[in-house]
Amino acid sequence: MSSTLTILLPSLLALLHYHIGITEAQLDIGVNYGMAGDSLPSPATVVQLFKKYRIQKVRLLEPNSDVLEALEDSGIDVTLGIKNEDLPSIASNATAAERWFNNHVEPYIPVINFQYITAGNEVVPGDLAQYVLPAMQNIQNIINSYEYDGLRVSTVVGTATLGSLDPPSSGAFADEARADMVGIINFLSNTSSPLLVNVYPYFAFASDPNHVRLDYVQFTATSPLVQDGKLSYSNMLDAIVDAFYWAMEKEGVSYVDAVVSESGWPSDGGGLWATPQLAKTYNQHFVKKFLAKQATPKRPDRYLEGFIYTMFNENQKPSGVDQHWGLFYPDGTPVYPLFS
Ligand SMILES: *[C@@H]1O[C@H](CO)[C@@H](O)[C@H](O)[C@H]1NC(C)=O
Ligand SMILES: *[C@@H]1O[C@H](CO)[C@@H](O)[C@H](O)[C@H]1NC(C)=O
Numbered sequence: 001m002s003s004t005l006t007i008l009l010p011s012l013l014a015l016l017h018y019h020i021g022i023t024e025a026q027l028d029i030g031v032n033y034g035m036a037g038d039s040l041p042s043p044a045t046v047v048q049l050f051k052k053y054r055i056q057k058v059r060l061l062e063p064n065s066d067v068l069e070a071l072e073d074s075g076i077d078v079t080l081g082i083k084n085e086d087l088p089s090i091a092s093n094a095t096a097a098e099r100w101f102n103n104h105v106e107p108y109i110p111v112i113n114f115q116y117i118t119a120g121n122e123v124v125p126g127d128l129a130q131y132v133l134p135a136m137q138n139i140q141n142i143i144n145s146y147e148y149d150g151l152r153v154s155t156v157v158g159t160a161t162l163g164s165l166d167p168p169s170s171g172a173f174a175d176e177a178r179a180d181m182v183g184i185i186n187f188l189s190n191t192s193s194p195l196l197v198n199v200y201p202y203f204a205f206a207s208d209p210n211h212v213r214l215d216y217v218q219f220t221a222t223s224p225l226v227q228d229g230k231l232s233y234s235n236m237l238d239a240i241v242d243a244f245y246w247a248m249e250k251e252g253v254s255y256v257d258a259v260v261s262e263s264g265w266p267s268d269g270g271g272l273w274a275t276p277q278l279a280k281t282y283n284q285h286f287v288k289k290f291l292a293k294q295a296t297p298k299r300p301d302r303y304l305e306g307f308i309y310t311m312f313n314e315n316q317k318p319s320g321v322d323q324h325w326g327l328f329y330p331d332g333t334p335v336y337p338l339f340s
Contacts, residue, residue: 029290030057030079030307031327032262035064037314039330043070046311049332050076053339059261059307061121063104072111079116079196079261079307080104081156082135084128087120090138091131097138106146114151116259117143118196122158124184125177133183140191152193155184156261159199159240162247167228168298171243172250185253196261197244198309201236202282206273212236218278219285231297237263237286242298257302264309267335269321280336283308283327287338 033046040046047070050058059079060067071078082090082100089096105114119135120128136153143151159165161181163174173181188195201217215221217236224232226239233239241258248256265282266274286306295304313326313335327338 028056028293028305029287030059030077030305031055032059032061032307032310033067034061034310034312034314035067036316037312037330038316040312040314041330041332043067045332047071047074047076049311049328050074057115057305057307058311065104068104068108068112072108075113077113077115079118080114081118081121082139084120084123087123087128087131087135090119091134094138094141097135098142101139101142105151109148116193116196117151117153118261119153119155121156122160122198124155124157124161124180125174129177129180132180133187136184136187140187153191154188154193154196154259156196156198157181158197159243162243165240165243165247167226168231168233168239168242169228169246171246173247178251181247182251185248185251185256188256189253192255194257194259194305195244195248196259197241198262199237199240199260200263201240202265202273204236206271209273218281219289220281233297237289238296241296241304245296245298257299258304260304260306262307262309264325266321266324267326269319269324271321274321274324276336280338283338 043066051074055076057077057079058071059081061081062083063080086100090100105117117139119132119139123129123132132155136155140153143153161173161177162171164170164172185195205212205214205217213221213225216225216234219235219237221234224234226233231242237260241260244258248254263286265279267276267279268274286308290304290306293303295302308327310325310327312328312330313324315323317323326335328334
C-alpha cells in the first residue's frame with residue numbers, strides 16, 4: 001500500500017462512518033457489562049441490546065452462568081475475568097484452576113468466542129499482585145493442554161502500576177509494582193497476549209481542571225498539545241497508553257500490545273464535569289477513534305482495541321459518579337444519544 005493511502009485510509013473510514021451514522025457499522029468496540037444494579041434487564045435482553053447497537057465485544061468482570069448462557073451463539077466476543085479473591089487458589093492450586101476453567105469456560109467453548117481470560121482487575125500493586133502471574137500460568141497450562149489456540153490469558157491493570165507517565169516517554173513501572181509487572185509482561189510476551197489497561201482521563205481532569213485542558217481529555221483538541229520528542233499528542237488517552245508501551249520497553253519487552261479495557265466518562269453523580277454532554281462527547285470520540293482503527297503515536301501500526309466503561313448505570317455502586325458511567329439506563333434507554 002502506498003504511504004499516502006496508508007495515511008488516508010483511516011481518515012476515509014472515519015469519514016464514512018461519520019456520514020452513514022455509527023449505527024450502520026458493525027461496532028468494533030467493546031463494552032463492559034457490570035451487574036451491580038438492582039433493576040438491570042435480564043441477560044437475554046442485554047444481549048438483544050448488544051445486537052441492536054451492534055456491539056461486538058463484551059467484557060465481564062467475573063463469570064455469571066446466566067450471562068454466559070445468554071451470550072451463547074450470539075457471535076459476540078467475550079472477555080472473562082477471574083475475580084480478584086479467586087486469584088490465590090487459582091495461582092497455587094492447579095486443580096482449582098482446572099475447576100474454574102471447567103465451570104466457566106470449557107462448557108461454552110463451542111458456542112462462545114472467548115477473546116481474553118483476565119486474571120484479576122487492578123490488583124497490581126497490592127497484596128494480590130503476587131498471584132497474578134502464577135494464576136495466568138495455571139490457566140495457560142490448561143489452555144495449552146486443550147489446544148485452544150484463539151484464547152489469550154492476561155490481566156487488567158490501571159495507571160497505579162506506573163510510577164511515571166507524563167510525558168509518555170518517561171513511562172516506567174512504579175517501584176512497588178515493578179517486580180510483578182516484569183513477570184507479567186514477560187509471560188504476555190511469551191504467549192503473544194496483550195496487556196489490558198484501564199485508562200481514565202476523566203479522573204486526571206476532574207482532580208485538576210485548572211491545569212489539565214478539557215479538549216486534551218475529551219479528544220476535541222484540533223492540534224497537538226503535548227510534544228514528546230518526535231511524538232505529538234492531542235489526547236491524553238493516547239499519551240497514557242504510550243506511557244505503558246514505554247514502561248514495558250524499559251523492561252526489555254517491545255512486542256506486547258495494549259488493549260484499553262476500560263475508559264469512559266460519568267454523566268451525573270456530582271461535580272461540574274459529570275454531565276451527559278461531556279460523557280457523550282468523550283464516548284463518541286472514543287468510539288470513532290476505535291472505528292477508524294487509530295492507534296497511538298508511538299505504535300501507529302498496531303491494532304488498538306477499546307472497551308467503554310460501562311453498559312449500564314449501576315445503582316449498587318458507591319453513591320456519586322460511580323453510579324453514572326453507563327451508556328444505558330437499566331430500562332435499556334440511552335442516557336444520551338451515542339449511537340446516532
Ligand atoms: C485444590 O483445589 C481443589 C479444588 O478446589 C480442592 O479440592 C483442594 O483441596 C485444593 N488443594 C489444596 C492443597 O488446597
Ligand atoms: C518466557 O520465555 C522464556 C524463554 O522460553 C523463559 O525463560 C521465561 O521463563 C518465560 N517467562 C515467563 C514469565 O513465562
